[in-house]
Amino acid sequence: MSNLFPTYARWDVTPASAKGTWLTDKNGKNYLDFTTGIGVCNLGHVPNNVKKAVEEQLEQFWHTSNLFQIDLQEEVAKQLTDASGLDLVFFANSGAEANEAAIKLARKATGRTKIITFIDSFHGRTFGTMAATGQEKIKIGFGPMLEKFEYVPFNDLEALQKAMDENTAALMFEVIQGEGGLNAGDPVFLKQAEELAHNNGSLVIIDEIQTGIGRTGKPFAFQHAGLHPDIVSSAKGIASGFPLGAIIGKKELAEAFSPGSHGSTFGGSPVSLSAAKATLETIFDESFLTNVEAKSAKLFSMLEEALSSVPQVKKLKGKGLMVGIEMAEEAAPYIPAAREKGLLVLTAGTNTIRLLPPLNVTEEEIEQAVSILAETIKEQVTAKA
Structure with a gap:
């Protein structure tokens, strides 16, 4: 048993x-x-450079808290901002946590509450990210979902135009729907969707949990389509199997995530960050x-x-x-x-x-x-x- x-x-x-x-x-x-922990071990199992970096950090310290200045957080944040073209990073422990942070940030920054996602999307299994996910099967038995999510068919600009309104805080999507069947967004549609959102005063959140960290041949999948998101969420391949997630966002969003607005006890752990730094040094080359x-x-x-x-x-x-x-x-x-x-x-x-x-x-x-x-x-x- x-x-x-x-x-x-x-x-x-x-x-x-x-x-x-x-x-x-x-x-x-x-x-x-050919599973690599569902797209996590992007350098394979136990890569030597990551192992060495983690061992060195284990000899220094494992945890303090986010009240302290942590140099590794600044170093890995710069790796992520340089690779993405964005400005600021918040560290979490997982992809679901990163997407939760993205949802909170979008709603607070815009003062709006509705978020549009796509049918067959997958954004996580917490209450917020489960509500964001466009698959009914993962919601069965859990009662009413968190409000103000609307789902439209992928690659359908007309449906998206109808859903977009003055209360839309963000459009949230994966460039390729990893859990939904590897359905790819048409590059022309994605550009039109981004323009539609920005013209509406809505933010664009791109979920790069599975597609990011080199998985598609660029640091992030949105770069294939020439997109300019406001927030990007990342996890899985970021630290070679150590728990780490992140959102990367534009500097204009800094005020919405001021002290006390969001946090994490373990997010940005020195041990996970040591793994991330070594992982990203290799993959972003x-x-x-x-x-x-x-x-x-x-x-x-x-x-x-x-x-x-x-x-x-x-x-x-x-x-x-x-x-x-x-x-x-x-x-x-x-x-x-x-x-x-x-x-x-x-x-x-x-x-x-x-x-x-x-x-x-x-x-x-x-x-x-x-x-x-x-x-x-x-x-x-x-x-x-």
């Missing part, structure tokens, strides 16, 4: 060790990990991101070649090393079948197989993963025929 609440549909895998793209379970079986784009091209090309003859494969989706294989049926049965062959992958939405390899995955590992995945899909299709 477990003493844990049954909140997760856990796999029959108990990790014993992990390094790079590989995870070993307690039975000694090795897995090629231009040559590293160029390699991400090259590996992305190889992965998409190999998947296209390997799966083009499978009618159940509808299309490939995503960007960078955030890759989806949309099936003509539910994707869930393919996940344990791939796992049995030593490849860890995820679903996104109902019909999409999701791949989130480390950003420093090797070409040989890409080839191995594609071979396993193609074999798995073809066997499953044949078995159902």
Whole structure:
């Protein structure tokens, strides 16, 4: 009997060790990990430079409080503002906390209360971020949601125009809906949506929890579309698995987050920040991101070649090393079948197989993963025929 609440549909895998793209379970079986903790371990498991930075911080101090001046907070904040083109950072512990902060900041800064998000979006599981999420299935059983959220279809400018009004504090969205099925925003629509919001006096919040920190081949996914958000939320890949989240915003918003307006006991922990600093030094390097784009091209090309003859494969989706294989049926049965062959992958939405390899995955590992995945899909299709 477990003493844990049954909140997760856990796999029959108990990790014993992990390094790079590989995870070993307690039975000694090795897995090629194309989940990376759901887009968290962007440099793979236990990267040496991050481990060294954390060990050095552990020898200094672990925690004080945010009443103290903490140099690491300033250093990591500058890394994030330099990479995003924004000005100020607030540190939290997770993506949901970062999105909560973004919602609070937008409402306080504008004096408005309504926030528009998109159908099939995912922004977290706290009461505020659950209300912001455009998926009814995660709200079942929890009673009335936090008010003043409105959901419109993604890539539908007319619907967005109808929803935008004088009480709209912000438009909040993911450039690619990670949990919703890897649905990408059309760049033209995203620019029009941003212009519509700003012309209305509304802020633009971009949720980069899954798409950020190099995952799509740029520091943040919004940069592919040339957007200029007011607030960006970040977490997952920011600290190689140590708990850290952040919002990055324009300097004009500083007054709304004055002392006492928001806070976090553990947000901006020195240990997590040491991991973040080392992680960002590597990922935000231009040559590293160029390699991400090259590996992305190889992965998409190999998947296209390997799966083009499978009618159940509808299309490939995503960007960078955030890759989806949309099936003509539910994707869930393919996940344990791939796992049995030593490849860890995820679903996104109902019909999409999701791949989130480390950003420093090797070409040989890409080839191995594609071979396993193609074999798995073809066997499953044949078995159902």
